[in-house]
Amino acid sequence: MNDTSHGPVGPTEQARAALRPLTGDAVRLEPAGLLGGWQHRNAEATLPHCIAQLDTSGNLANLRRVTGEVEVDFAGFWFADSDVYKTLEAAAWELGRSGGSDALRGFLADAAALLEKAQDPDGYLGSYYQVDHRDRQWTELHFSHELYCAGHLIQAAVAAARSAPDDAAAQQIVAIARRFADLLVQRYGPAGEAAVDGHPEIETALVELYRVTGHRPYLELAGLFVDRRGHGLLDDGRFGARYHQDHQSVRDADEVTGHVVRQLYLLAGATDVAVETDDAQLLQAVERLWDSALDSRTYLTGGQGSRHRDEAFGDPYELPPDRAYAETCAAIGSFQWAWRLLLATGRSQYADEMERVLLNGIAGSTAQDGKAFFYSNPLQLRTGHDGSHEDAPSQRLPWYSCACCPPNLARLMASLHSYVATGDDSGLQLQLYATGTFRAGGHTVEVDTRYPWDEQITVTVSDAGPGPWTLALRIPGWCSSARVSLNGEPVEVGEDAGYLRLTRAWRAGDRVRLTLAMPPRLVAAHPRVDAVRGTVALVRGPLVYCLEHADLPSTGPLADLVLEDLELDATARIHVAPHDDGIAPVTLQVTVRGRATGPAPLYRQLPTAGAAPAGTATVAAIPYFLWANRAPGPMRVWIPAAAREE
């Protein structure tokens, strides 16, 4: 056992990985920065909120039914245990990051004790099946989520092992998870039944457990679970084989399809398997599927999943902004998968995608106070929207009947520092830009930035460490003009596959200043994205912007109009307002033309003129991730482009 990772994904020394996560306590994000602020909010608000919800929503009571401590009805979905495990994982990462609070350590210890008591002698854990449905245990893997829950238990154990190897509760959780994992190896391993779970998750968990323990049967079982897909082992039920990722083998598939979270979790696991088994063919297949997702099935925010029905990827270019499902868990899955691909290949495109989905799709799912969440993340909310359904509420909700997303956010945010930088033999790579301290190979740098609000990033070498080494700075794909200076002097260095690489014998105090020019940009979608034809989106740096009702003019010629009445004058100058005192640190001031689009026939024969323009005004566009933090109301990312006046 030589696992040195202190965050999610720790490729072994033998792994086919171009980059390595930073080791030990080599990273610290400062709360003053955006990402560090999110981690702080997560520790202070989201994680305690999740822990409290496990009580009020009955998840812990479900386990106490198993131990006989309480006599109540089972509460929630049959996979409710997974919420406990995800929260445990978040708590474990938080323990490693900050040392945690007494309350947090108490939660970990109590939960570990409860799980140990609830676990069957053979290692099985699953509160839904252990009390009322013993007869159905192991019999309905297509929908039971039994291995999905086991996977999340194992992920919690991995976090515990990496974060607090000496903590008694952490060790207890690892032991519980290993008992369950050993049972799975016995039951479904090479000598066992050829089965898979209807919801992937166990694959990546087992590889990670292998990395922590060095116990190779876990890796082998993960490989079996990946390669058993596409052989009709699952009862398709009414959702069909694609939903359950059993329609085709991962190696043969050309396109992402089916239930988005299932697809992404499976591909993350397949990537882990490919990396640890040096399986170039599998890695190639996984990268091909990533391309298929990014080429035609990803929202501008990085969200994925065009259909509420079956929570599915849609057809190519089917990307409706209003009915975007773009589940929060899918965005997290995309981020985690991209991280694995980045480590495997070193390609900057994966870090680009991590940045896009983190700062837009994922960030938008949490309210400013850290205690309310979106499950689906649409890119448009209409005037007259019916927000009564929890699938498409008008504002973030504190919890959900299927509460997979909030604790998923908690575990991501608690480990967010681990995703920001990487190392390799050449030195240190800054992948995301955040204020904090980063160390690799004995080299330490401090990053200071107001990114993404500001285009300047300052990197100071605080401990040069031995010999010459390379500081690699990712140049985001969106950036067409990056400048860098060293100790105040401009440095001429060409972009190398998405990075600026500065190699020298560094000295403590050396200061690199990177400027990523952030002029506001107008973006159009591929012409096959029918749903946003004739519209443009506003982007600045990595941030997608939107128009929200609260910023509409309350006086002047457009005072009586609604958001749908506004068209963007794409020829007018966009003004960056960096000191906005409203909801966002930086807004974009844009020129819109109003045109009353109220009562009129739904279909009209051409040529018929539309309503005459009512006038123009300047309005503020805000970052998408900050929408719905004021009174509920319409929002849109894709704004109709005003036709030239004739």
Next chain:
Amino acid sequence: MNDTSHGPVGPTEQARAALRPLTGDAVRLEPAGLLGGWQHRNAEATLPHCIAQLDTSGNLANLRRVTGEVEVDFAGFWFADSDVYKTLEAAAWELGRSGGSDALRGFLADAAALLEKAQDPDGYLGSYYQVDHRDRQWTELHFSHELYCAGHLIQAAVAAARSAPDDAAAQQIVAIARRFADLLVQRYGPAGEAAVDGHPEIETALVELYRVTGHRPYLELAGLFVDRRGHGLLDDGRFGARYHQDHQSVRDADEVTGHVVRQLYLLAGATDVAVETDDAQLLQAVERLWDSALDSRTYLTGGQGSRHRDEAFGDPYELPPDRAYAETCAAIGSFQWAWRLLLATGRSQYADEMERVLLNGIAGSTAQDGKAFFYSNPLQLRTGHDGSHEDAPSQRLPWYSCACCPPNLARLMASLHSYVATGDDSGLQLQLYATGTFRAGGHTVEVDTRYPWDEQITVTVSDAGPGPWTLALRIPGWCSSARVSLNGEPVEVGEDAGYLRLTRAWRAGDRVRLTLAMPPRLVAAHPRVDAVRGTVALVRGPLVYCLEHADLPSTGPLADLVLEDLELDATARIHVAPHDDGIAPVTLQVTVRGRATGPAPLYRQLPTAGAAPAGTATVAAIPYFLWANRAPGPMRVWIPAAAREE
């Protein structure tokens, strides 16, 4: 009992109805016409296909389990009995229309005997509950469909009573239905439990049974079922109150919402109640809701339901063509509701809508051979569409796991002749145009037309009957130029609220020729319909046209392009090709510009030019209702409009 209707909806003499359906055997459609051809196909293909499916899909076996004739598992959904009843209703209408075949009479007699044997002594019928789930009978009305099934049984009985009052099997079905209806009056009437069913249908059925029997408690119970909605009597479950139409009282609601078929069936029933109880307030509410549906929630084809998820109406102006659910049963429900509103008010807008949804949304759901059907009716199918899900197949399927639509089509088509014309004290109104014979008040006319392929309709008086009377000819809302001649001489007569009314002392042999000018039209949607911004649709007369892959050029500059690569040159002349030898009697020849839209970034920064035009070509657009009768492939109703060349 003075019911004189021989078709669906027979307002009593006391009813608040502006128009009356034609009575007796006063209508006959000729198979040579489009509508008569559909009736013929229904009798020859669809209805026998449905009857056969009741055997192969296990619906009849479910009832034979109740009688103890077979020992098999229950098959299909818990409301599978309704498919039997709808098919029975279709068979009854067909018996009245054509006399039926021996096979059809045999089916009616066998089914009637089976139902009588299966019925509980107290009148209850419900094969799902009668065998395995007695303990749950009446306990889960929010989802049980028990009254929904009862409603369809009653509708079958109404059809039997009106079509074949002297037939023994018909009388048996009426007796069975009345026993169940009497049980419902006892159980849920004024002295019974205040409950409603989660799926409306019983309301309109009870009013119709009242019309057939004169038994007023049926009408009173229907009124109770309408007015009990919106009081939280239903367990909302995970679908919410709107889905089940329990969110608001019908009288107070401003907008259609929730599950579309539930909403439409409820409003049809509410209309029936309003008409029979002379309830002006309720009728006003229902008309207001009709406006809300037509103003912002109806597809160009007349289809309704923008969401696959929950089979629901969407937000206002949420009308995606690719993910249009537009369920066939919803289109049928819209047609049936519009018929009720037409009779109640005499307003031509309701007949306009009947025509639109019949010739587009409903017609498109059945394959040319009458043996395959769409459940959802999208307005676009993309290149690369995954048609593996039965919710969104690439072609019509012979049957569905939830097979509500095919027998619903069968009962509509078997009674289609009843919807074509109306009568009142002034004379006869032709509402839809179809070749056939129509009689009202002793006046008989014969209609000869190739409508909607041709713009000429010839009406010949074959039996003038007594005194002067008015022949009213509906001028469809889409028609801006209608001309009429009498015995070869032009007649100057102004349009009166949607009709041309010719009043005179008619003589046998008088010939009226109506010409409804049908120039091809380009149509645009309201600017709030984001999903089709920048596109136009092709319409001729009442028919919506579409482009389908099979008509794309296989030679020339566009030979390598896909449907998504084509833009319509909206300035070019559209040529009507009336003697097309392909799939459609009339195609529209349009000019398209091709532009390869293949591999390219999903999002691009502006200004960036798109692909250069590859050339232009003339392609055929076909009527929407005929799509997907060739090899499966892309189709679209809304076609991107080519920008002017600069």
